[in-house]
Each structure stands twice: as C-alpha cells, then as structure tokens.
Amino acid sequence: MAKRKKKHIHRRIWLAPSDPDSMAFAAYQVPSYEREGQMDIEIADCFRRISLTLSGKKDQRKIERLIDFLQECVDKHVELRDA
Numbered sequence: 001m002a003k004r005k006k007k008h009i010h011r012r013i014w015l016a017p018s019d020p021d022s023m024a025f026a027a028y029q030v031p032s033y034e035r036e037g038q039m040d041i042e043i044a045d046c047f048r049r050i051s052l053t054l055s056g057k058k059d060q061r062k063i064e065r066l067i068d069f070l071q072e073c074v075d076k077h078v079e080l081r082d083a
Contacts, residue, residue, distance in 0.1 A: 008032040015045070022046065 010029035016022035024045035030038070041052040041063070054063055 008029070008031060010027065012025050012027035014022075015024035015026060022045070026041075026043045028039055028041045031040075036055065039054040041054060043050045052059070052063065054060060
C-alpha cells in the first residue's frame, strides 16, 4: 500500500481585525515535507516578530508554560478589571 503524501497545514488569526493598519497576527504551520511532526509558530505585530519551533518534548514544555503564563495574565486582568 502506498504511503499517503502529507499535506501542508497552516492557520493564521489576526489579533486586531478591526484595525485595518494593524498587521498583528499569530500563526502556525506544519510543512508538508516535515516527517518528525515539527511545527513552526509565529506571533507578529507591526514592529516585532517572535518565531518558535515545536519539535520535541522540551519545546512542548516551553510552549505549554507560555500558554499557562498567558492564561494567568488573562485571569489576573479579569480579576483586577472586575474588582
């Protein structure tokens, strides 16, 4: 049986969709030629660009810590806003 060709996967969300001048986005992609499951993650605005590569357990833990930190920031913001 022939091995199925892996498709290129990508997704992008705009972080400020109501601002036509903003180029802020977050995106990820899994290239079709990548066999080990590597993923490229990018967060950008008009002036800065952060690129992360997720390829192993160590990278996964870093990104999970970053997600937990961002969730904590949102929770703290909501707590202070509603106080």
